[in-house]
Amino acid sequence: MDPREAAQYGNVERLQQLLDIGAITPDWTDSDDCSLLHWAAINNRLHVAELLLRRHANVNAVGGVLASTPLHWAARQGHVQMVAFLVTNGFTPLHVAAQFGATPVVGYLIARGQSVDAPDESRITPAMWAAAKDVFLVSSSRSSPTLITLGADVNKSDATYHNTPLHWAATNGNLLL
Numbered sequence: 001m002d003p004r005e006a007a008q009y010g011n012v013e014r015l016q017q018l019l020d021i022g023a024i025t026p027d028w029t030d031s032d033d034c035s036l037l038h039w040a041a042i043n044n045r046l047h048v049a050e051l052l053l054r055r056h057a058n059v060n061a062v063g064g065v066l067a068s069t070p071l072h073w074a075a076r077q078g079h080v081q082m083v084a085f086l087v088t089n090g091f092t093p094l095h096v097a098a099q100f101g102a103t104p105v106v107g108y109l110i111a112r113g114q115s116v117d118a119p120d121e122s123r124i125t126p127a128m129w130a131a132a133k134d135v136f137l138v139s140s141s142r143s144s145p146t147l148i149t150l151g152a153d154v155n156k157s158d159a160t161y162h163n164t165p166l167h168w169a170a171t172n173g174n175l176l177l
Contacts, residue, residue: 004030007039012047019055026057033063041070041086044079049086059089069093078102087112094118098126098147099133106147116152123159127152131169 003024006014006074015036029108037057040048040119049070053059060069074082075097083093083105094114097105106126110116127147148154154165163171 003028003036004034004039007036007045007048007052009044010040010045010048012051013053015048019051026052026055027061029061029063032065034061035061035070037070038063038068038073039063041079041082042073042077042115042120044074044077044164046082046085049082053089059086062129068096069074072096075102075105076100078105079098080104080108084108092099094126095124095129097127101130101133110150116147116150119156123157125152125158125165127154127156128158128168131165131174132172133174 001009001011001014003015005011006018018076019026027035035057037049037052037059038061039045040052059071062069066072070085071086071093074086076095087109094106094109095118097109109122117127119125130147152165157164161167
């Protein structure tokens with residue numbers, strides 16, 4: 001079993017063995033520059049992630065065709081426990097969670113103090129990403145919290161085109177707004 005497969009399938013013993021004999025480092029990557037922590041995160045292998053971080057793996061490693069971190073991978077899949085673990089050891093992927101409609105992850109991050117209007121480097125907020133992707137911004141269900149009900153400012157605009165979430169929704173065909 002190669003290192004990637006060991007991380008994917010949660011074979012902690014195999015990874016421990018490979019690390020102990022020096023066959024791999026905690027930051028080993030595959031041909032797409034995906035680290036072992038990426039594979040643990042997307043497959044929700046918490047024990048693998050714990051092992052790798054004890055061995056000082058880079059929690060912010062960027063890899064894959066989307067140039068994402070392990071936290072992004074976990075957020076996209078809605079793995080709340082993995083996100084919670086990685087958040088305590090890295091940064092917060094609120095934008096990615098909002099973009100992919102990972103409602104439990106968005107709720108967790110906001111409950112942990114992440115700003116519902118946290119901008120990225122282009123001043124794009126989670127509400128803008130959600131509007132563009134037609135997820136989690138508004139809901140027909142009274143029981144489902146949304147970014148708007150959580151206090152997102154729908155008048156904020158991005159740095160490039162000065163678009164608000166409404167512009168993002170219209171541009172991407174999101175008719176729910």
